[in-house]
Amino acid sequence: xxxxxxxxxxxxxxxxxxxxxxxxxxxxxxxxxxxxxxxxxxxxxxxxxxxxxxxxxxxxxxxxxxxxxxxxxxxxxxxxxxxxxxxxxxxxxxxxxxxxxxxxxxxxxxxxxxxxxxxxxxxxxxxxxx
Amino acid sequence: xxxxxxxxxxxxxxxxxxxxxxxxxxxxxxxxxxxxxxxxxxxxxxxxxxxxxxxxxxxxxxxxxxxxxxxxxxxxxxxxxxxxxxxxxxxxxxxxxxxxxxxxxxxxxxxxxxxxxxxxxxxxxxxxxx
DNA sequence: ATTAATGATACCATATTAGTATCATTTGTC
DNA sequence: GACAAATGATACTAATATGGTATCATTAAT
Ligand code: FES
Ligand code: FES
Numbered sequence: 518x519x520x521x522x523x524x525x526x527x528x529x530x531x532x533x534x535x536x537x538x539x540x541x542x543x544x545x546x547x548x549x550x551x552x553x554x555x556x557x558x559x560x561x562x563x564x565x566x567x568x569x570x571x572x573x574x575x576x577x578x579x580x581x582x583x584x585x586x587x588x589x590x591x592x593x594x595x596x597x598x599x600x601x602x603x604x605x606x607x608x609x610x611x612x613x614x615x616x617x618x619x620x621x622x623x624x625x626x627x628x629x630x631x632x633x634x635x636x637x638x639x640x641x642x643x644x645x646x647x
Numbered sequence: 648x649x650x651x652x653x654x655x656x657x658x659x660x661x662x663x664x665x666x667x668x669x670x671x672x673x674x675x676x677x678x679x680x681x682x683x684x685x686x687x688x689x690x691x692x693x694x695x696x697x698x699x700x701x702x703x704x705x706x707x708x709x710x711x712x713x714x715x716x717x718x719x720x721x722x723x724x725x726x727x728x729x730x731x732x733x734x735x736x737x738x739x740x741x742x743x744x745x746x747x748x749x750x751x752x753x754x755x756x757x758x759x760x761x762x763x764x765x766x767x768x769x770x771x772x773x774x775x776x777x
Numbered sequence: 778a779t780t781a782a783t784g785a786t787a788c789c790a791t792a793t794t795a796g797t798a799t800c801a802t803t804t805g806t807c
Numbered sequence: 808g809a810c811a812a813a814t815g816a817t818a819c820t821a822a823t824a825t826g827g828t829a830t831c832a833t834t835a836a837t
Pocket of ligand 2: 746747754
C-alpha cells in the first residue's frame with residue numbers, strides 16, 4: 518500500500534521544478550523534463566491552480582509559476598489536495614458516529630501517531646526539497 | 648484517504664475479541680458481536696490462520712484461537728498482511744530502479760518519518776488494546 | 778450417518794486512481 | 808484582425824484495489 522499517490526508525487530516534482538525556475542514554466546517543458554503524460558500533468562497543474570498553489574498564464578508564452586512561496590507548500594498540503602483527508606484512525610463500525618468512540622483504545626493511540634506524522638509532513642516543504 | 652482498511656480493522660477487532668476469550672471462538676459468535684458480514688469475516692480469519700496468527704479447529708465446537716501471544720500481534724503486522732507493504736516513500740519514476748534514488752531529498756526525509764511511524768505501530772499490540 | 782464447524786476458490790460489486798480526449802477561452806505576435 | 812500557442816473546463820475510459828458473496832470440499836464431535 519502506497520501512502521503517496523502518483524498525483525501527489527507528480528505534483529511535488531512539478532512544484533520543485535517550477536520553484537527552481539523563476540520564470541513561467543509551460544506544461545510542455547515539465548512533460549519533457551519529468552516524463553509525465555501531458556494530459557495528466559495538465560490536470561494536476563490545473564488543480565494546483567484552482568487551489569491557489571500555482572498561478573497560471575494563458576496564451577503564447579504562458580504557463581505556470583508559484584503563487585505562494587516554496588516554504589508554504591508542504592507535502593501534507595499536496596497530499597490533502599490530491600488524496601483528500603489523510604487519516605490513520607477512521608472507525609469502520611456501521612454507525613456514522615461510533616458509540617464506542619470515546620473509550621476506543623485503538624483510536625486514542627492512533628491519534629497520537631497521526632499528529633506526529635502530520636507535524637513532520639508539514640515540515641517538508643518544496644523549499645526544503647529543492 | 649484511509650490508512651487502515653476494513654480488512655485490517657475487522658481483523659484487529661476479531662483478534663481483540665478472541666484474545667479476551669480464552670476458549671475457541673467460532674465465526675458465528677464474532678459475526679454477532681462485531682456485526683461484520685459472515686463470509687467476509689471468514690475470509691479474514693482464514694487469512695490470519697494461514698499467516699499463523701490464529702489457529703483453527705474444524706468440526707463441531709470448532710473455531711479459532713490465538714496461535715501466538717497477544718503481545719506479539721502488532722497493528723503493523725496486521726496491516727502488512729491485509730494491505731501489503733505499507734510505504735510512504737515509493738518512487739513513481741518510470742524505471743523500476745530510480746536513477747535519482749541515491750540523492751533524492753524527498754525519499755530521505757520520508758524514510759525517517761516512516762521508520763518512526765513503523766516503530767510506533769509496532770508498539771500497539773492486541774495485548775495493549777484489550 | 779449427521780451435523781456443525783472451517784478450508785479453498787472463484788466470482789461479483791464498488792470505489793479509487795490513473796490517464797485520455799475534446800472543445801472552449803485567453804493572449805501574444807504578425 | 809487572423810492565427811497560433813498556451814491554459815480552462817469537462818467528460819469519458821482504463822486499470823487497480825477494496826469490499827463482499829457464493830459454492831463446494833474437508834474435518835471432527837456426537
Ligand atoms: S471502535 Fe469506533 S472508534 Fe474505535
Ligand atoms: S525521484 Fe526516484 S527516488 Fe526520489
